Amino acid sequence: MSDVHGVKRVRTTEEAIKARRQREAGKIEEYNKLVTQCHEKVQAQEYSTEALVITTRILESNPDYYTIWNLRRRILINGILKTTDEKRPVFVKELQLFMQLIQINPKSYWLWNHRRWCLETMPDPDWTGELGLVNKMLTMDGRNFHGWDYRRYVVGHLRAIAGSPEKEALIVQQEYDFTTQKINQSFSNYSAWHQRSKLLSEIVADMSTEEKNQVAKDGNQSEES
CATH class of the missing domain: 1.25.40.120 (Protein prenylyltransferase)
Structure with a gap:
């Protein structure tokens, strides 16, 4: 019992x-x-x-x-x-x-x-491999601020060894596109917005007024989506 x-x-x-x-x-x-x-x-x-x-x-x-x-x-x-x-x-x-x-x-x-x-x-060190690693990390957790901080660190080294202004500009553009992708996935991803804000001045530096307006328009569309 x-x-x-x-x-x-x-x-x-x-x-x-x-x-x-x-x-x-x-x-x-x-x-x-x-x-x-x-x-x-x-x-x-x-x-x-x-x-x-x-x-x-x-x-x-x-x-x-x-x-x-x-x-x-x-x-x-x-x-x-x-x-x-x-x-x-x-x-x-x-x-x-x-x-x-x-x-x-x-x-x-x-x-x-x-x-x-x-x-x-x-x-x-394999900086390109490091960028691939942090891509995977941010795919698993797009808001990991340590991951974003590390990404800026890696991109900084990639820019330092780019070898030419053209290659460095390509790295900046690719990074800007990456932030756009992450923002489109989650508008409230403040780490992605922060990274984007650091790149924006370089992205528009050599643009015409029309091109700058298009960048602003694309940004507004991201906010509305």
């Missing part, structure tokens, strides 16, 4: 809650141990692969732990990057780690910050 009246069910629920709390306590204890180990290794200037792995395990649990990101870069700079001539594969692995962790929190400032550091530090 105890089963009918739910006594066993209550006991089972209580046991499940207790077991869950024990698991959580164990995870917290392990996490804190890893953080302590990380600090100890850096303080001892032990910039080893083991130290790097410890930071990975911490960041897999908490990708917003900026102190650990700082320590990770310190370990990389004074460890593997100092002892190898093949630096690019190291950064490729870092970029792969980003792709793993960004799924946990796509709006993590510290994740995007680490990716910037990788690209600015690694030899021959």
